[in-house]
Amino acid sequence: MREVEDEPLFIDRVAGLDIGKKEIEVTIRVPGDSGSGRRMSETRTFGATRAELLKLADWLRCWSVGTVGMEATGDYWKPPFFVLEAEGFDCLLYNAGQVKALPGRPKTDRADSIWLAKITERGMIVSSFVPPEPIRRLRTHTRYRRSLVQARTAEMQRVEKLLEDAHLKLSSVASKLFTESGRAMMDAIVAGQRDPKVLAQLARGRMRSKITALEEALDCSFLSEEHVAVLTMMLATIDHHQRQIATLTAAIEQLIEPYARQVEQLDEVPGIGTIGAADIIAEIGVDMRVFTTASHLVSWAKFAPQVKQSAGKRKGGNATGRGNPYLGAALGEAAIGAGRTQSFLGARYRRLNRRMPKKKALVATGNSQLVIIHALLSDPEARYTDLGADYYETRMHVRRQARNHVKGLERLGYKVTIEAMAPDENHLPVTPTR
Incomplete structure (x- = not known):
């Protein structure tokens, strides 16, 4: 047995905060006076109001504490984090799943604050990503806009269900209810019009070719006053959401102006428009030094399958885990949009979708988009x-392409014999397998 020197602490003077809705338990740990390597510790309770948080900041300064660690507890961590950050402290936010109580350890607020202080002084856990204040202001707007868009979409779906309940088959004729034609017909129904022929004449553009079908679909025989009353409220709600979305979009355009160059960079990526670029920047920021590599960003966003292996066996379905839902939604929309384009990302999505489920192909495409985003924002x-x-086709060997086509035809039940038109080293005859 030999003596070894204990590893030095990561930070000498730290504080651990166990945050609640009304109160915060704070433990500070600083070097002892004896100089023998022992530590001094003290725990106090503070309120969660701004005045109490400023008192907390003064107490921390008295002990020359510069680093504060806290657990991400709901949204309650935000006031102490932002106030202490503004007061000049280095704030570290830990994932709640990584600092949970160990078996056998008492679970109290005081014990949790002591444990958080020890975690901070030893550097045991990497801090979670918290964007700077300008990005946080942008994030507040983009997240609420997404929530309003989802609420508007849900209300539109309720309108379709209401029309079906009233035996109005408008959605069976029109591909979308809320076009200029569909909205004009619903407004006319709310105003009291019940003649199917008059309602059908409100069609515009390509809908004019479906006048006869519209007259049959807009039979108002089963439409009641209750249906009309509810439809009126639904349309008013949709209009209200639409106005709020427009207001938020105008505010977002002002907040995103300092990052116009980054938006322009991301806008060039297939599937990502200006709205998607603003949503992505609001979630990951523009400083990619936070994510040291593209793989780090992909892993943080949970767009990389997590492999679990034990005793030589892989467990689970290689799920990616739960990441940032707002970033996931933005990347999902971008991946769907890219899959419809004649681009490298579109070809990649279609190629993957042939051998894996659609959702997995979308995640893999989003993975590629995140790698591109990291490269663009880093430079x-x-x-x-x-x-x-045609990236994959040009890189694939000609004989391999021919073999794949032959196998595809054979799976359909055909016997294939092919011969090269101009045989050379790249275009050799392919012998069929049967």
Whole structure:
């Protein structure tokens, strides 16, 4: 047995905060007076109001504490984090799942604050990503806009159910209810119009070719006053959401102006428009030094499958886990949009979708988009250059392409014999397998 020198502490003077809705338990740990390597510790209770948080800041300064660690507890961590950050402290936010109470350890607020202080002084856990204040202001607007868009979509779906209940088959004729034509017909119904022929004549554009079908679909025989009353409220709610979304979009355009260059960079990526770029920047920021590599960003966003293996066996379905839901929604929309384009990302999505479920193909496409986003935001001069929809075909060997086509036809029940038109080293005859 030999003596070894204990590893030095990561930080000498720290504080651990166990945060509640009304009260905060704070433990500070500083070097002892004896100089023998022992530590001094003290725990106090503070309120969660701004005045109490300023008193907490003064107490921490008295002990020359510069680093504060806290657990992400709901939204209650935000006031102490932001106030102490503004007061000049280095605030570290820990994932609640990583600092949970160990078996056999007492679970009290005081014990939790002591444990958080020890975690901080030893550097045991990496702090979670908290964006700077300008990005946080932008995030507040983009997240609420997404919530309003979801609420508007839900209300539109309720309108369709109401029309079906009233035996109005408008959605069976029109591909979308809330077009200029569909909205004009619903407004006319609310105003009291019940003649199917008059309602059908409100069609515009391509809908004019479906006048006869519209007359049959807009039979108001089963429409009651209760249906009309509820439809009126639903349309008013949709209009209200629409106005709020427009107001938020105008505010977002002002908040995103300092990041116009980054928005322009991301806008060039297939599937990501200006709205999607603003949503992505609001979630990950523009300083990619926080995410040391593209793989770090992909892992943080939970767009990389987590492999679990024990005793030589892989467990679970390689799920990615639960990441940032707002970033996930933005990337999901971007992946769907990219899959419809004639681009490298579109070709990648279609290629993956042939051998895996649609959702997995979308996650894999979002993974590629995140790698591109990290590269663009890491270099102010970087511009996106698409590799082309034929990227995989041009890189694949000709004989391999021919073999794949033959196998595809054989799976359909055909016997294939092919011969190269101009045989050379790249175009050799392919012998069928049967």
